Amino acid sequence: MTGDMRQGDALMTLEGLTKAYPGVLANDQVSFSLLPGEVHALLGENGAGKSTLVKMIYGLVKPDAGQMTLNGDDFTPVNPAAARAAGVAMVFQHFSLFDALSVAENIALGMDNPPSTRELASRIREVSQAYGLPLDPDRIVGDLSAGERQRVEIIRCLLQNPKLLIMDEPTSVLTPQEVEILFETLRKLTSEGTSILYISHKLEEIRALCEHATILRHGVVVDTCDPREKSARELAELMVGDKLHVPSRDPAEPGAVALSLSGVSMPSPSEFGTDLRNVSLEVRKGEVLGIGGVAGNGQDELLAVMSGEARAQDGSITLAGEEINTLSPGARRARGLLTAPEERLGHSAAPEMSLIENALLTGSVREKLVDRGFLRWNKTEKFARRIIEAFDVRTPGPDNAAGSLSGGNLQKFVIGREVLQNPDVLVVNQPTWGVDAAAAASIRQSLLDLAHKGAAVIVISQDLDELMEISDRFTALNEGRLARPVPTQGLSVEEIGLMMGGAEDGEVAA
């Protein structure tokens, strides 16, 4: 469908690429072409075959059938080194940095013939300055922020002067400011003739950045389009192949106060965290409170102080009128306050354990999965199956390790596990982070349904669109302080910006 006029002067063409894994046809006859200097989006739900496709281009996976050309010549990379030599570079979603090694060592590992350490360090400084991504080559990667870590990967690619740069979910861990910097870098690159193959779930970003999009569904190219001419919703529907369900509910009168924090202050338990300063909030039954703000402004701490992982130094936290600040997480769960933290692997789920075991971990008290110290596996398995079914978690079965699920599916499981325990108050942090449009919509719907049934829901998120869509009232965290919540309806972008920037209560509420 790409048309012959595009193929003539293409940088890269893919023709009938096919790759099968046992039981799945990951890519079926995928064909498209990339022009020099274009940003080409690859769209699809989790499991649509995007990763397999780019791994074939990067030489990590051998296609079963089909051809690729680069600059008109046959391109069959046998390994990533061959792909790099031909001018293809890739920024990975995870798994490609070495925490204990320095920035320079990390970059050297991604190059085939790195120069001497000193020369490499000066080239890193040079290139990172030129693209507005300052980076100190001697720092240990483990100490860097998510945005800085990504810079390491990008600089690693840029040092090889790639003709094609593949980016897999590059913005999922970045703050909006960091995304802006990244986009500027990418535009500078394309103006120099580099093509970019861009994978992301963030459709607004794709509309802002990409000139062309190829849409994959179940391993097949189903459509191509110019994303600038489509709305985010139209793009999502192309990916899903169906009308996108927009979360909806009937507005209800909020009930009694379910959870309230007053004057809560807490020094951050982690070294690079943000202290909470005099945070007060109230959330009522049947209401969704949205808390926005740029990452690292105290979101993790706020969740921890509500879940019971950390205790407030000053102030009080009451659940249905009862002071709970000194209670453990388990005791809070028993009283109906459930939480789902941001980090799926390691915080809200144990990656090496099965879904059944993970269901037990937070469900043991409320679902009565433990009987006089003995685990009731049958009941636990039923609970896990109930989550899988109700939240459409795609997995071969509840015996599978949590870590083997895709991000979106695990997120559905983690949220579902809490929702099905019928909480009185549910606090979630980044409920749809790295989740595709359809899964995100179903997670949001489940939160709304929960509120409709009378629970109080607090959603902490960096996705403003999400908060505007589902929350009744909105507030924002800024350097550990919380703005006074205001009704979401009729809130303007300027007002939100002011709240995120830490404006005084009076100015915003006016």
Add this chain to the structure above:
Amino acid sequence: MDLGQINPLLLLASLMVAATPILLAAIGEAVVEKSGVLNLGVEGMMITGAVVGFAFGVNTGAPSIGFVAAAVAGAALSMLFGVLVLYLKSNQVATGLGLTLFGLGLSALIGKPYEGIKAPTMAKWEIPLLSDIPVLGPIMFRHDPMVYVSLIIVALTWYVLTRTRAGLILRGVGENHNAAHALGYKVIRVRLMAIAFGGACAGMGGAYISLVRVPQWVEGMTAGAGWIALAIVVFASWRPWRVLLGAYLFGGISVLQLNLQAAGVPIPVEILAMSPYLITILVLVVISLRGNHGAPGSLGREFHATH
């Protein structure tokens, strides 16, 4: 009690001899662990090296051939571990323990005919000029060649790990095998080579006990040296020079406590006998309290190449 009969020069000189087996085994294991594999079979590879080295040394009359044979035997045994762990994905801890038990049994079997025989002596190398330096000369420069070989191996290991691309790749593989694989490095091949190096070093370390230190074959003669080597690697934070420090500290105190026992110091023998273990661990713990500990990120983890 007569402390006067302890000759400090002799003590320091014998320290290097006492420490060499552990040093060899530990530096090999440090490389294995840097590549992300935990091989608990050090003791088994040492004792196998000890018996094979002894057999070849006795039969050929040349200890140097014994050391080469011991290195080959250690490496061969380690390849058994490597295939099980890297290709058949068996559990590293269980396989390593099994390797130790296997090595102890195998060595007893091979060693039966060699009991009670004395090993051929290894000539000492008196390094010209350096060995004539007063005090330092006799301590440091009048040893058998394996003492120098072990020091050269430590220096080379440090150089390769920190200064060369091969070393960087090895550290990368040990730090994050998924990332290394994604960048196109051969994780399994790198690890197999590291395991072979570790096996060869452990084998030579064992042969040093049977050919130089004791020097004869006694069943079970490594007596836990492999375990001490493993502990030293951890407490040395996987750094070659600290491994050297730990091994020499352990060797030094072992020799000193024997001398103290001989001199009749009124400290219970049990306490003297345990002192090398206690002090070595204490000192290395204090060192590793400061700064980063640097356990390789993928140490002991199973690696599945993802597609």
